[in-house]
Amino acid sequence: MLQFGLKSAIGLDISPNSVKLVELKKVKDKIFLLNIGKANISRPIVPEEEKASKLDEENTISAIHNILEKCKIKSKNIIASISSGDYVVVKHIKMPVASEKELRESIKYEADDYIPFEIDEVEIDFEITGEVLEHNETLMEVLLVAAKKDVVNQCEEMIKKIGFKTEIISVDTFALEDALSFQEEISGDEAIALIDIGSKITSINIIEKGNSNFIRVIHLGGNDFTEAIANTCGLSIEEAENLKISKGKASSPIESPEVAAMNISIITKTEDESTFLVNSVIDSVSTRLMNEITRSFSYYYTQLQKGKIERIVLCGGGAKLTNINDYLANGLGIPVNNINLFAKTEIDPNHIKDNMVHLQDPLYAVSFGLALRGLNL
Numbered sequence: 001m002l003q004f005g006l007k008s009a010i011g012l013d014i015s016p017n018s019v020k021l022v023e024l025k026k027v028k029d030k031i032f033l034l035n036i037g038k039a040n041i042s043r044p045i046v047p048e049e050e051k052a053s054k055l056d057e058e059n060t061i062s063a064i065h066n067i068l069e070k071c072k073i074k075s076k077n078i079i080a081s082i083s084s085g086d087y088v089v090v091k092h093i094k095m096p097v098a099s100e101k102e103l104r105e106s107i108k109y110e111a112d113d114y115i116p117f118e119i120d121e122v123e124i125d126f127e128i129t130g131e132v133l134e135h136n137e138t139l140m141e142v143l144l145v146a147a148k149k150d151v152v153n154q155c156e157e158m159i160k161k162i163g164f165k166t167e168i169i170s171v172d173t174f175a176l177e178d179a180l181s182f183q184e185e186i187s188g189d190e191a192i193a194l195i196d197i198g199s200k201i202t203s204i205n206i207i208e209k210g211n212s213n214f215i216r217v218i219h220l221g222g223n224d225f226t227e228a229i230a231n232t233c234g235l236s237i238e239e240a241e242n243l244k245i246s247k248g249k250a251s252s253p254i255e256s257p258e259v260a261a262m263n264i265s266i267i268t269k270t271e272d273e274s275t276f277l278v279n280s281v282i283d284s285v286s287t288r289l290m291n292e293i294t295r296s297f298s299y300y301y302t303q304l305q306k307g308k309i310e311r312i313v314l315c316g317g318g319a320k321l322t323n324i325n326d327y328l329a330n331g332l333g334i335p336v337n338n339i340n341l342f343a344k345t346e347i348d349p350n351h352i353k354d355n356m357v358h359l360q361d362p363l364y365a366v367s368f369g370l371a372l373r374g375l376n377l
Contacts (some may be wrong), residue, residue: 008034009374010073011367012064012080013172014155016055017041017199017223017317019063021071022367024345026375032346036364041172057158065162078159079168079374081175082364085201087148088171089115089122090215094132094139103128106142115146122146122250129211142214145171165294167374172196173205173215175369176315182372186210191309193334195293196365197318199223202289206309214300218292220285222318233274248278249322250286283302286324290331297332315339315365338362 008025010240041056041063082088091114095103107126112119156166176196186192191208200221206214225248229239300306312334314325314329318336329336339362 002156006198008075009371010035010078011073011175011370011372011374012078012159013175013364013366013370014055014060014064014080014158015083015199019060019067020364021067021073022364023071023073023075023369024368024371025377026377030346031344031372031375031377032348033342033352035071035073035321036352037067038222038363039063039070053231055154055158057154061158061161063353064158068162068164076164077167077374078164079167079170079370080155080159081170081172081370082147082151082155082201083198083201084215084217085219086172087151089117089144089146090171090173091115091144091146091198092129092212093142093144094134095142095304097131097138097140100128103140103191104144105175107142111144111146114144117146117148121149123149123152131332141210147171168370169210170370170373171308172198172366173203173212175366175373176203177205177207177212177369178372178377179315179341179365179369180313180339181210182208182369182377183340189307190311191307193293193297193309194339195312195314196316197221197289197314197321197324198316202292202316202318206300206306208306213306214296216296216299216306220289220292222316222321225282225285225318225321229278230286231283233277243274243278244282244321247275248282250324250327251279251283282321283327286306286321286327290328293328293332312336319362339365341365343366 008023011022013020013063018038018040020038021035025032025034042059084090093114095110098106103126107124108119111124125145128140129143130141132139132141152169155169159166163361167294176194177357180194186207188209191206196203196206198221200223202221204216204218205212226237226241226244229235229244230237233240233243235243255333297309311331312328315338318324325338327338341364
């Protein structure tokens with residue numbers, strides 16, 4: 001679906017809570033940032049019922065329209081993504097060596113063993129990532145992607161209803177990988193865990209020797225922090241979200257959660273007791289997240305017999321939580337840093353002067369990667 005020679009490329013990351021947009025333009029060997037922005041989706045967060053729901057079409061269309069209008073987007077071509085999770089399956093499988101044409105003809109039958117949907121309900125794609133020798137037989141390593149057709153169609157139709165069209169519909173996991181590989185020189189044998197803490201899910205993509213070797217989705221994200229604060233403090237979801245942003249932080253790496261709680265409790269007796277409650281809740285959810293990451297890494301090491309993960313790169317809205325980098329680094333024993341999105345991008349402060357605050361925001365990693373793909377980078 002990719003069109004070459006586009007004047008600019010617009011990456012649109014559509015998630016349950018918000019729509020994020022990045023517009024890039026390539027001039028000779030330079031990449032220019034033309035637009036960046038976000039529109040929240042007006043919908044209440046209902047903890048259980050919302051876990052498996054699709055996008056709220058009416059409010060999502062309104063948010064897409066708002067951000068396209070706010071950024072004064074003229075191009076009608078959009079590169080959009082769908083989230084890894086309940087409606088998208090990404091699996092690493094091994095198959096007998098075959099040509100790409102032969103594989104495309106047989107992949108449907110092979111995929112039936114790996115995906116929890118009826119085969120005629122999904123769009124299937126794949127990428128051959130390498131070869132491996134097992135029991136004296138050479139096998140292809142194949143990255144299999146299956147996305148529910150109704151979710152793909154819903155994304156296309158929402159964009160179509162406001163007068164735009166989709167050039168590409170990708171999966172957010174691959175957009176993030178594109179964003180990282182564009183910004184960083186990754187050494188040949190280095191293994192990096194790219195972790196995206198989204199609103200509902202956290203995705204882990206371990207990249208080794210330039211290829212994705214392991215992908216896992218954890219059903220825990222930023223909303224879990226917010227919901228836990230709301231339940232503990234007796235607040236609305238909106239109030240809890242504001243409190244998380246304004247006062248929330250994970251424990252310092254030099255102190256345990258127990259010590260942090262003791263220190264905070266001494267202060268809050270005379271100052272602000274809500275800080276103690278919020279940070280205790282955040283540490284509890286952060287520990288759950290860290291335990292799930294630890295399980296994923298253990299599987300990567302023991303079952304797949306892979307090498308050591310050298311560092312972790314965080315992105316997504318959850319990466320903005322104060323001290324979460326240090327908290328995870330301390331608990332996992334691996335360096336953690338946020339993705340640096342615009343280090344190699346030319347930025348005109350006058351053109352995006354009202355949106356300069358977004359330039360350090362890891363929330364835009366997916367939309368940035370989508371825009372790169374639209375420029376064929």
